[in-house]
Amino acid sequence: MSKSDREIMEIFEAFDLTRCAWSAAQLAGCDAKTVARCAAIRDAGGDPFVRPRRPRSIDPFLAKVEELVDRSRGRIRADKVHERLAAMGYGGSERTGRRAVAEIKQAWRAGRRRVWRPWVPEPGMWLQFDWGEGPRVGGRRTLLFCAWLAWSRFRVVIPAWDQSLGTLVACIDATLRVIGGAPTYLLTDNAKTVTIEHVAGVPVRHPQMVQLGRYYGCTVQTCVPYDPESKGGVEATVKIAKADLVPTSANLRGEYASFAELERACVCWCERVNARPHRETKVPPADRLATEREHLHAVPAEPHGVGLGEERLVDEDQTIRFGSVRYSTPSGHIGQRVWCRVQGEELVIVARTGRGLAEIARHALSTPGNPRIAEEHYPDHPGGNGPRQPRPRPRTAEEAAFLGLGEGAHRWLIEAAATGATRVRAKMAHAVELAAHLGSDRVDHALGLAALAGRFADDDLAAICDHLAAESPPGDVVIADEAHSAQPGTSGWARLGEAAR
Known part of the structure; x- marks a missing residue:
């Protein structure tokens, strides 16, 4: 039977005391041969606590x-x-x-285990970025551009519709302007927008990405596959961003109603994670960014146009012309330069915003003579190209007094003018006189009902006011036209003589 660690220690204690295997065996309560064997293993430098392996058939x-x-x-x-x-x-x-x-x-x-050396970044040297799968907005796929400043651990997340070269350039420019400078190296994965091919295991850079690096003063580098030193930080950023921003059953986040809502959520997420202390540094990344900015070099005032497309000027009607077709843009960009590029079956319009280059509009491609005008780009012009209701603007004291009665007066004037009513000014003055005696609220209410029913005769307004004074709420409004008559009809004669029966 093998001895436990405690029994072996008792054997050594007894042997060291007596210096005799037979005496130590009597004190430890075991055989003298066991004492001698354990002592011999210890004196030879072996491990007496390891049970010797028995010979096996293999x-x-x-x-x-x-x-x-x-x-x-x-x-x-x-x-x-x-x-x-x-x-x-x-x-x-x-x-x-x-x-x-x-x-x-x-x-x-x-004997062949790979050993990773801890990556200790320097301030202002490394900016890593990668793409992650974003939430669906309106049933459409989105992506999350995730950037990570290695030394300060400052994170930037920007949503995008695609990960094409133009979108990548726009996201990089926006990121550099958010952090307030450009680092020495831009490190990313071997995507086709960065590495076009590998020759003998050597990545061949995309020529436009090389131009981008020269413009911003950065060297574009790609990581080694399965290399935690060069990929761990940014992949952790992608993982954390997706866990918080993509709706799942774990975070109980609701679906995004619009792309703008997703952009606001990304901004709020970045402010939150950059303001709390990082697990590794115990300092908020926003505080360390202030120190790292001293080691970053300046970003050019103008964004680089690599992959952004063709440059256009926004006209006074908030449109740009691309391929002899007019496309609308959101408000706030009149007279500014924008960039247009074709992405699949869509035209992407990118402009300079407060946070750098950003996509401001996306239209389906069209043909000459068929402009693409989005209604949401013109909130102050409802109804598109249809007829527009006139807006009363008083020019005399009498007109101002009438229109000051309320919305009902505005509606009455518009409807009366549209139906060709006569003596409009006299009826307006009469309404002001009634308001002085009956109150503006009652007269304004009566004017609204008159406009709705199409009653613009001389005595109609007074009759409606009397009806309202009787404290009986108006029933269904009957519009005075050829389809309706004010005559009571002859249906009442059908009940004649029923009481006599």
Whole structure:
């Protein structure tokens, strides 16, 4: 029976006291041979607490197992090893073979294990960025551009509709303006917008990305696949951003009603995570960014146009002309330069905003003679190109007194003018006189009902005021036209004589 660690320590204590195996055995309560064996192992520098391994049936075949593991680079399965050993005369169980293969694989990997050196970034040197899958807005796919300033741990997340070259350039420009400078290196993954191909394992840079780096004074670098030193930080940013911004059952976030709502959510998320202390530095990234800005170089005043498309000027009607077709833009960009590019079947319009380059509009491509005008770009012009209702603007004291009665007076004047009513000014003066006696609210209410019913005769307003004074709410408003008559009709004669029966 093997001894426990406590029993072995008691044997050593007794042996050190008596210097005799027989006497120590009597004190420890064991056999003298056991004392001698434990003492011999300790004196030889061995580990007496490790139980010696008994000979196994697979020991003669261990050299072959090591060969198979080494040839397969640690990938061969234990059952395949057992089949080969059985063909060579091995008669042991498969369980013994599995244990032996597991031990040899562990030893093989221990000698070839990759060791990562901790990445210690310097201020102003590294800015990493990557893309993550964003939420769906209106059933349409979005992406999250995630950037991470390595030394300060400052994070920037910008939503986008796609990850094309033009969108990538716009996001990089916006990020550099948010952090207030440009670092030495821009580090990212080997996407087609950055690396067009690999030759003998060497990434070939996209020529336009090289131009972008020269313009901003940065060197564009790509990470090594499966390299945690160069990818861990930005991938953690993507993971955290998606966990908070993409609606899931875990965060219970609702769907986004518009792309603008998603942009506001990204801005709020960045403000929150950059204001709380980072787990590694114990300092908020916003505070460390103030120090890192001293090591960043200035960003050019004008954004780089690589991949943004063709430049256009926004006209006074908030439109740009691309391919002989007019496309509308949101308000606030008249007289400014914008960039237009074709993305699939859509035209993307990018402009300079307070946070850098940003997409301001996206239209389906059209043909000459068929302009693309979005109604939301003209909130002050409802109804499109249809007829517009006139807006009363008083020019005399009498007109101001009438229109001052309220909305009902405005509605009455518009409807009366549209129907060709006569003596409009006299009726307006009469309404002002009635308001002086009956009150502005009652007269304004009566004017609204008159406009709704189309009653613009001389005595109609007074009759409506009398009806309202009777404290009986008006029923269904009957419009005075050819389809309706004010005559009571003859339906009442049908009940004549019923009381006599």
